[in-house]
Amino acid sequence: MVTRRTARSLYVSLGATLCMWCGAAMAETIVVTDSQHPVINSGNARIIELDRPAQLSYALSQGLPADPQRAASAAKERLSSEEGRRLTAELRRAYQDVADAKGLKVQKVPAVIVDRTYVVYGLADVAEATGLIDAYLQGEH
Numbered sequence: 001m002v003t004r005r006t007a008r009s010l011y012v013s014l015g016a017t018l019c020m021w022c023g024a025a026m027a028e029t030i031v032v033t034d035s036q037h038p039v040i041n042s043g044n045a046r047i048i049e050l051d052r053p054a055q056l057s058y059a060l061s062q063g064l065p066a067d068p069q070r071a072a073s074a075a076k077e078r079l080s081s082e083e084g085r086r087l088t089a090e091l092r093r094a095y096q097d098v099a100d101a102k103g104l105k106v107q108k109v110p111a112v113i114v115d116r117t118y119v120v121y122g123l124a125d126v127a128e129a130t131g132l133i134d135a136y137l138q139g140e141h
Contacts, residue, residue: 030116032110032111032113034051035052037109040125043127104119114133
């Protein structure tokens with residue numbers, strides 16, 4: 001016969017086992033990369049592309065007239081459009097991402113960071129990198 005206490009202990013043990021089993025998959029995962037180093041199997045990881053601000057700035061300025069006055073007028077019109085507002089917001093996020101990556105002191109890309117503590121450099125497969133971190137955390141190193 002299973003008592004409430006036994007059942008509760010069973011649920012607590014099962015929960016602890018599941019937490020250990022999930023490991024880095026449940027933790028905050030940030031990937032810092034650039035367009036030259038695409039990543040795969042990123043799941044729910046936050047992806048920071050260091051060259052994204054330059055890409056967005058180029059998209060905002062593409063096709064502007066050579067004349068500075070006409071370019072300024074066209075840029076103002078472009079920025080006030082729905083697409084311009086979307087690109088501006090995305091540019092703001094991209095610059096914030098770059099600042100966050102600098103705060104993490106990333107030394108090279110790609111970098112897979114778990115819980116802002118553990119990092120694997122050079123692996124494009126995010127699932128594989130988080131698996132290495134899981135193994136390390138579980139003492140399999």
